[in-house]
Amino acid sequence: MTIDVIDxxxxxxxxxxxxxxxxxxxxxxxVWPHAEGMRVAGIGYPTPYLGLFREDAERCLALMPAAxxxxxxxxxxxxxxxxxxxxxxxxxxxxxxxxxxxxxLEISDxxxxxxxxxxxxxxPSGRMMAVIPNRRGVWTRTDNTPFGHGRPYSRSQITQLxxxxxxxxxxxxxxxxxxxxxxxxxxxxxxxxxxxxxxVSSPFAGxxxxxxxxxxxRAIPARRERTRLIPAMPPVLVPTPTRRDDTSATG
Numbered sequence: 102m103t104i105d106v107i108d109x110x111x112x113x114x115x116x117x118x119x120x121x122x123x124x125x126x127x128x129x130x131x132v133w134p135h136a137e138g139m140r141v142a143g144i145g146y147p148t149p150y151l152g153l154f155r156e157d158a159e160r161c162l163a164l165m166p167a168a169x170x171x172x173x174x175x176x177x178x179x180x181x182x183x184x185x186x187x188x189x190x191x192x193x194x195x196x197x198x199x200x201x202x203x204x205x206l207e208i209s210d211x212x213x214x215x216x217x218x219x220x221x222x223x224x225p226s227g228r229m230m231a232v233i234p235n236r237r238g239v240w241t242r243t244d245n246t247p248f249g250h251g252r253p254y255s256r257s258q259i260t261q262l263x264x265x266x267x268x269x270x271x272x273x274x275x276x277x278x279x280x281x282x283x284x285x286x287x288x289x290x291x292x293x294x295x296x297x298x299x300x301v302s303s304p305f306a307g308x309x310x311x312x313x314x315x316x317x318x319r320a321i322p323a324r325r326e327r328t329r330l331i332p333a334m335p336p337v338l339v340p341t342p343t344r345r346d347d348t349s350a351t352g
Contacts, residue, residue: 103208104247106170109146112247117283120291121246121307122149125232127295128276128310129153129201133230139198144187144219145205146247148174150232154199155181164190166205188214192222202231206262207251216266223315229268230312232276233259240281240307248277248307259311268313275299277307 112118129150136154142162143151146169155161155175163182165171171184185191188211200219206212219229234241234253241253254262256273263270278298279291287294298306 103166103168104146104204104250106146106165106172109169109204109247110172113149115283116288117246117281118149120279120288121248121277121281124276124279124291124295125308125310126150126153128274129230129232131274132272132310132312133199133228136199140196140224141199141201142192142197142222143201143203144190144215145169145203147201147203148172148182150201150203158199166209169204169208188218190218190222194221195224195227197222198224198227200227200229202229204232204247206231207234207248207253209251212262213266216262216268220267220315225315225317228271228312228314230310231259233309233311235275235306235309237305238277238307239305240277243281246281248281254309256309259309263311263313267316269316270311271314272312274310275306275308276310278303278305281307 113122126149130153133154135157137157139154139158140160141151141154141158142164144164144166146165148163151161151163151174161181163174164185164187165182166187167184171182173180174182183191187205187209200223202219205215209215223229234248234251236253236255236258238248238253240246240248243249260270276295279287279294
């Protein structure tokens with residue numbers, strides 16, 4: 102089920118959304134500390150996190166699916182967001198160095214088709230990062246956050262999806278170990294939840310943060326046909342039949 106862009110904006114304007122953005126941004130920044138001189142694009146609703154790269158990147162774009170809707174971003178500068186068909190992005194092949202996918206795969210009608218389009222526009226040496234709801238997490242069991250909508254994934258399901266769409270996972274992370282509750286003391290202790298749960302390798306994070314590289318050359322198994330041997334009989338000389346003269350001499 103697609104989430105409306107208004108609902109996404111409203112969530113990130115609340116205290117719980119602000120904390121969630123800070124914790125997820127921390128996980129993204131750990132893997133991508135900078136994007137200096139790179140072309141960066143976000144797909145889905147990536148604007149809460151693209152601010153990490155907007156100042157350093159050569160260019161930074163927010164590509165929002167038509168079914169979700171689009172909002173102006175950034176609000177006080179020239180617009181860098183646009184409405185797109187996520188299965189036919191208005192970009193040339195292999196032109197983007199970093200692609201951030203947020204609030205997209207779990208609600209897409211065709212996640213494989215979306216990732217194949219990401220593969221098309223990603224540069225050969227580029228990286229893709231996806232923030233995906235964790236199937237075991239508490240955040241997927243409530244619908245008061247965007248992470249409770251759509252289809253959550255386990256790590257093995259994400260790995261299978263990436264390999265089917267010609268990506269190789271290169272780094273894993275998690276975020277949102279705290280429960281999705283607006284309580285003041287929980288929000289104030291959010292960072293303690295993250296550090297403690299990460300230290301004990303808790304499997305109940307709210308989201309997976311996975312980085313993947315593009316497989317430029319895919320291995321295609323060759324099908325070798327088996328040679329079929331047909332036995333041959335040795336040649337045999339066949340005697341030539343003699344022609345018999347049936348006429349008899351008369352006396």
